[in-house]
Amino acid sequence: MPLYDYVYSTMDKSSDQLYETSLRGAEETPGLVHLTHMTDLQSVYHLRIGFASVASRPSATGAMWWYMWVLWPVAWLSMALAWAYGSSAFVVERIKLGKLRMQTWAVPRYNFQYGLSWERESINGLIERAILDADARGVKVLSLGLLNQAKQLNGGGELFRHRYPKLRVRLVDGSGLATAVVLRSIPRDAKQVLLHAGPSKVACATAAALCERGVQVVMNPNKEYDMLKSQIADSKASYLERRSDNHHTPQVWLVDSIDDEEQKMAPKGAVFVPISQFPIKKIRKDCTYLSTPAMKIPETMQ
Known part of the structure; x- marks a missing residue:
């Protein structure tokens, strides 16, 4: 019997290792991460360690607000533990799309921590370890999501490309795909848009594409205007204008972040098109708010 084998040390020495290996199963290498x-803080409930009843609903569902307040101390504690002991990215989900195997990894850091200048080195270290881990596993493509691609953090991954020129894994930030989605979201009959955004890749690419189409792009008079104009062909540069007090305010606003007072400056019936990963706070009932750049999930995805 196994009990007596254990007591009298007659058990095969490889049994424990075999048992642990069988629990882990065959480790698959994803093609994309x-x-x-x-x-x-509430995003922790949408992970595997969270609650299925909460994860099955949108994060902004009002019916669960009391539930969130009750569990707020738990969420705060999980954040503190992740901040103190989170030393590597972890797998959030595994996805299959035909023959393609994909995984989502999460860095154990929250939005507000990315705004702390003294945390940037630590966060970059976590991202770097995840990239090297993916490269060692044979992952073909790694996309940097949300604030992991912030320009002030690592320049959309350029920091790691220069630091490790022999990386086999391809680093992408999804800016090209996001630009295409934003362009399709803009009403086809729009002849003029207001660009209220910082110097992000998506903002620059969107403005350049609109100028190529012959759409007038109006910007606030700041340093981003000069930088963006240098990236547009001379034949199309006339479609990029600085915003002035007597300038007609466009109906279509392309924004990455905007406060309440700035939203009130938009004309009635304006269309707000987000060009960043985070949604816009809806304060105007007489305006239209589009969703953040997104695409429909294929039915074949598992």
Whole structure:
């Protein structure tokens, strides 16, 4: 009997290792990894360690607000533990799309931590370890999601490309795909848009594409205007304008972040098109708010 084998040391020495290996199962190598991070404190409930009843609903569902308040101390504690002991990215989900195997990894950091200048080195270290881990596993593509691709953090991954020129895994930030989605979201009959955004890749690419189409792009008079104009062909540069007090305010606004007072400056019936990963706070009932750049999930995805 196994009990007596254990007591009298007659058990095969490889039994424990075999048991642990069988529990882990065969480790599959994904072809693509999406590296994201935690957002707010409640985002922990949408992970595997969270609650299925909460994860099955949108994070902004009002019916669960009391539930969230009751569990707020638990969420705060999980954040503190992740901040203190989270030393590597972890797998959030595994996805199959035909023959393609994908995984989502999460860096154990929250939105507010990315805004702390003294945390940038630590966060970059976590991202770097995830990239090297993916490269060692043979992952073909790693996409940097949300704030992991922030320009002030690592320049959309350029920091790691220069640091490790022999990386086999391809680093992408999804800006090209996001630009295509934003362009399709803009009403086809729009002849003029207001660009209210920082110097992100998506903002620059969207503005350049609109100028190529012959759409007037109006910007606030700041340093981003000069930088963006240098990236547009001279024949199309006339479609990029600085915003002035007597300038007609466009109906279509392309924004990454905007406060309440700035939203009130938009004309009635304006269309707000987000060009970042985070949604816009809806304060105007007489305006239209589109969703953040997104695409429909194929039915074949598992």
